Structures are given as C-alpha cells and as structure tokens.
Amino acid sequence: MATAKMAKAKRSTKPSVKKYSNYIGGEWVKSSSGQYFDNVNPADTTDIVGRFPDSTEEDVNRAVEAAKEAAVRWRRTPAPRRAELLFTLGEILRGKKDQFSTEMTREMGKVLKETGGDVQEAIDCTYYTAGEGRRLHGFTTPAEMPNKFAMCVRQPVGLCGLITPFNFPMAIPSWKLIPALVCGNTVVLKSGEDVPLSSLNLVKACEEAGIPKGVVNLVNGAREAGAALVANDDVRLISFTGSTTTGKKIAEACARDNKIVSLEMGGKNAIIVMDDADIDNAVEGSLWGAFGTSGQRCTASSRLVVHKKVYKKFCDKLVERAKTLRVGNGLDPKTEVGPVINERQMEKILTYIEIGKNQDKATLACGGNRLTKGSYANGWFIEPTVFTNVKPKMRIAQEEIFGPVTCVIPFSTLDEAINIVNGVAYGLSSAIYTQDVNRAFYAMQELYTGICYVNSATIGAEVHLPFGGTKGTGNGHREAGTQVLDIFSEWKALYVDYSGKLQKAQIDDVEI
Numbered sequence: 171m172a173t174a175k176m177a178k179a180k181r182s183t184k185p186s187v188k189k190y191s192n193y194i195g196g197e198w199v200k201s202s203s204g205q206y207f208d209n210v211n212p213a214d215t216t217d218i219v220g221r222f223p224d225s226t227e228e229d230v231n232r233a234v235e236a237a238k239e240a241a242v243r244w245r246r247t248p249a250p251r252r253a254e255l256l257f258t259l260g261e262i263l264r265g266k267k268d269q270f271s272t273e274m275t276r277e278m279g280k281v282l283k284e285t286g287g288d289v290q291e292a293i294d295c296t297y298y299t300a301g302e303g304r305r306l307h308g309f310t311t312p313a314e315m316p317n318k319f320a321m322c323v324r325q326p327v328g329l330c331g332l333i334t335p336f337n338f339p340m341a342i343p344s345w346k347l348i349p350a351l352v353c354g355n356t357v358v359l360k361s362g363e364d365v366p367l368s369s370l371n372l373v374k375a376c377e378e379a380g381i382p383k384g385v386v387n388l389v390n391g392a393r394e395a396g397a398a399l400v401a402n403d404d405v406r407l408i409s410f411t412g413s414t415t416t417g418k419k420i421a422e423a424c425a426r427d428n429k430i431v432s433l434e435m436g437g438k439n440a441i442i443v444m445d446d447a448d449i450d451n452a453v454e455g456s457l458w459g460a461f462g463t464s465g466q467r468c469t470a471s472s473r474l475v476v477h478k479k480v481y482k483k484f485c486d487k488l489v490e491r492a493k494t495l496r497v498g499n500g501l502d503p504k505t506e507v508g509p510v511i512n513e514r515q516m517e518k519i520l521t522y523i524e525i526g527k528n529q530d531k532a533t534l535a536c537g538g539n540r541l542t543k544g545s546y547a548n549g550w551f552i553e554p555t556v557f558t559n560v561k562p563k564m565r566i567a568q569e570e571i572f573g574p575v576t577c578v579i580p581f582s583t584l585d586e587a588i589n590i591v592n593g594v595a596y597g598l599s600s601a602i603y604t605q606d607v608n609r610a611f612y613a614m615q616e617l618y619t620g621i622c623y624v625n626s627a628t629i630g631a632e633v634h635l636p637f638g639g640t641k642g643t644g645n646g647h648r649e650a651g652t653q654v655l656d657i658f659s660e661w662k663a664l665y666v667d668y669s670g671k672l673q674k675a676q677i678d679d680v681e682i
C-alpha cells in the first residue's frame with residue numbers, strides 16, 4: 171500500500187472502529203475489493219480514526235459511470251441554480267466547522283486553529299465561487315461582417331477527476347470541487363489516503379445540500395485508485411495537487427490520452443530579510459511560515475535568505491524562539507507544532523536532517539531529532555529544526571523537505587538575494603521583509619514565483635486571488651480567484667449571422 175501510515179495501520183484489527191464507504195451515484199457503497207485501510211492519528215498511532223475502502227479500478231470506473239450519467243442534467247441546470255446548492259453547502263460547512271476541524275486534527279495532526287483555518291478556506295471558497303453562478307462571464311465583441319453578432323461563453327469541460335494530497339484535507343478538495351461544479355461539470359474525487367475523513371465530510375455535506383446523485387462521487391484509496399482515474403477514457407480533465415514526482419507521472423499519462431491536466435506541485439519557498447527589516451516581525455513571520463502545519467505546506471518558508479548585516483541578530487532570535495515552540499498533539503490547545511503525517515514522511519525528513527549535517531555540512535542550530543518520550547511515544551514528532559550557515563546550492567536549500575526544517579542563507583545585495591530565491595526548481599511563493607518601498611517593488615518585479623508577499627511570510631493565500639506557481643510547481647494554471655474558471659470551463663466562440671445571406675469572413679469586401 172502507498173503510505174507507511176496505511177501499511178502500519180492495516181495491521182490493526184480493533185473491531186470497534188467505524189467503517190466508512192465510497193460515495194457513488196448518490197449511494198454509500200463498499201469497495202469491490204472488500205478491503206479497508208485504517209486512517210491513523212499521526213499524534214497517537216494507537217488511535218484509529220476510521221476504516222476506509224481500499225478502492226480498485228472497478229470502483230473508480232463505476233464512479234465515472236455515475237458521473238457520466240449525471241452529466242447532461244447537471245450541465246443543463248442553470249448556473250445560478252447550481253450555485254444556490256453551493257451556498258447551502260457553505261452554510262452546512264459553517265455549521266459543522268468545529269466538528270470537521272477536530273476530526274481533521276485527529277486524522278492529519280495539525281493544530282486545531284490551523285484545521286479551523288482549513289475548513290474556513292473551504293467555506294470561503296464555497297461562498298466566493300458560488301457567486302460565480304451569477305457571473306461566469308463571457309464576452310461580446312464586434313464581428314467583422316455587417317449584421318453579424320459575435321460572443322464567447324464558457325462551457326463545462328465534462329467529467330473531472332480530482333486527486334488531492336494530505337496537507338489541506340478539506341481546503342484543497344474544495345478548491346477543485348466547487349469551481350468544477352459551478353462550471354457545470356460532474357466529478358470523481360479521489361481523496362488523499364492519509365486524510366480520507368475530511369474529503370468524506372465535504373462530500374457528505376454536498377449530499378446534505380441536495381447536490382443531485384452522481385454529480386459528486388468519492389472514491390477512497392491510494393495510488394492505484396488515482397492511477398485508474400487518470401487512465402479512464404471518459405475522464406476529460408485531471409486536477410491534481412501533490413508532489414512534483416507524482417504530478418509529472420500524471421501529466422505524462424494525460425498527455426498520451428490528450429486529457430486536460432492542471433497541476434499544483436512542490437515548493438521551496440523563501441523569505442528575504444533585508445537589513446532595514448523589522449527583525450522581530452520577520453522572526454515571527456519566519457517561525458509561522460517554517461513551522462506552521464509542521465512545515466508541511468506547499469508554501470512553507472523553508473529558506474530564510476537574510477542580509478549579512480542582520481544575519482547574526484536574526485539567527486539568534488529565530489533559534490531562541492524556535493526552541494520555545496511547543497510540539498505535541500494538535501488537539502491540545504497549547505500545542506504550536508503537531509506531528510508529521512506518517513512514518514515514511516518522518517523518515518524522509520530525518521534523512522534530510524542527516525544530509526544537512528553530514529553531506530551539506532551546514533550548522534544545526536537547533537532541533538534535529540525525533541521526539542519519542544512520554545506523550546510523543548506513539549506519534550511522529552520532530553523538533554523544529556533550524557540550519558544556519560547554509561549555502562544556496564546545498565541539498566537542504568534546493569530540495570523540498572516538507573517538514574519542520576528551515577535553513578538560513580546569508581546574502582550581501584538584494585540582487586544576490588533574488589538570485590538565491592529564484593535559483594531553485596520550484597516557483598510557488600516568496601516574501602520580502604523591508605521598510606523600503608523601492609526594494610519591495612523591485613523584489614515584487616524580479617521574484618519569479620506565482621505568489622509574493624511583502625512584510626509577511628510565504629503562507630496565507632486568500633481564495634479570491636489566483637493560487638499556483640511557476641517552474642516545477644505547476645503547469646501554468648491557477649486555482650482560486652476567477653482564474654480557476656479557466657481550468658474547469660472551455661471557451662466556446664459563437665457567431666450569429668442575421669444578414670439573411672451568405673457572408674464570407676476574410677473574403678467578402680465590406681463597403682464602408
């Protein structure tokens with residue numbers, strides 16, 4: 171099975187654990203495999219959140235059939251009516267925010283405030299995108315012949331396969347599902363195998379909101395289920411968020427079948443701290459950016475690029491504060507940094523810490539260890555870790571670690587800092603702390619990322635602005651904002667000739 175969390179959990183045989191189902195054609199159904207995998211609490215692996223169907227190609231194909239059957243009716247439902255159901259969905263999510271956040275912390279580990287933010291992002295996305303039901307703007311434009319009308323409208327792309335990662339268990343599925351629906355598509359969602367409950371909660375809320383049977387379908391499972399969705403000929407579009415390695419494989423498979431594919435992938439984001447910056451503010455932003463969600467954000471501030479004049483002062487304060495961060499179970503309100511998602515991910519992070527120490531020979535300024543004693547004994551906890559004296563080309567400064575690890579890189583000039591930030595394979599998010607408006611605008615112009623912040627960390631995207639990255643992070647699409655509509659709809663150009671005779675564009679002369 172695909173993840174260490176699943177592999178380990180599969181051995182559990184506790185009879186009292188709740189079994190969940192797939193949602194296909196408006197029915198809650200078992201997998202044809204009859205198999206389940208366990209969803210484990212990463213803060214306490216003896217706590218099994220639930221058992222979820224380990225879906226097969228057959229399950230995926232059934233879900234696609236259901237989505238196909240529902241497609242025509244949903245496409246013909248006027249967009250404002252589709253959107254009304256989405257507003258109802260928003261209300262349901264709002265009413266269940268506390269329940270969904272607590273369940274998310276239990277399956278994913280991040281602290282309650284952050285899972286509250288995750289559910290809130292789904293609510294924001296739902297309200298904002300539902301508003302598009304009364305816009306979905308096309309445009310009119312003059313035709314080149316007399317008595318002829320020209321206009322463009324959006325049409326749905328068809329059947330959409332949505333594949334999502336573990337780190338934003340409700341926000342990311344909602345970013346895909348809601349715009350796909352408002353545009354008139356039917357969908358099959360393949361949930362992240364480490365966090366199936368949050369996708370299921372979202373889909374159950376869609377059922378409760380009255381979204382017709384077959385419009386939204388959910389299959390649980392891992393890589394095999396995802397690959398079956400990508401391979402299905404009736405799926406017209408794959409919207410994927412996850413690692414760059416997986417995304418590239420999916421892009422290759424989609425290219426062979428001429429499917430539309432939108433990819434949101436890895437990041438190696440950086441904050442620049444200038445010598446004129448408010449250092450305390452920059453330190454607090456860096457801590458939040460680096461260690462929020464235990465560093466498991468695609469926008470995590472995994473590189474801190476700091477001016478030599480303030481380097482020592484910044485590092486001293488950062489390390490002092492990092493040491494005070496309280497690591498623990500995210501359900502405890504005092505916890506600031508939760509566990510990492512699974513054993514495989516924990517081992518990957520610890521391997522990178524070894525690389526930083528032994529191969530890169532950076533200075534381990536704090537952290538660096540797995541926590542195993544007392545309340546940490548049954549979880550996957552890693553100390554907040556800071557490397558200093560890091561050079562831009564070191565592996566820890568180039569590769570996505572996706573854990574509570576950040577590295578501090580010194581620089582002398584703003585151009586040098588910008589080159590460091592841009593000198594990685596990814597291009598999701600960047601930030602600069604400075605009091606100088608000229609430097610801020612110059613950096614905004616030169617940083618080649620999809621998102622850029624001034625005087626805050628690399629995280630904190632809002633749903634009405636486009637989200638996505640350059641280079642290895644994406645393939646040119648943007649989620650959120652109105653830009654997401656360009657993923658889930660295609661343009662149709664319409665010409666109406668009301669002259670009553672044959673008019674040949676580009677051939678007939680038009681008298682002036």
Ligand code: NAD
Binds near residue numbers: 334337360362397398
């Ligand atoms: P992952 O690539 O391991 O898995 C993502 C999803 O893809 C899962 O649902 C998984 O089952 C599925 N999958 C795996 N192999 C597949 C295959 N061959 N065919 C079809 N589906 C397959 O990613 P993850 O570990 O869950 O998430 C972490 C990664 O996601 C990080 O790299 C992070 O940067 C990235 N991420 C990016 C963004 C963004 O917007 N750019 C947002 C969040 C996370």
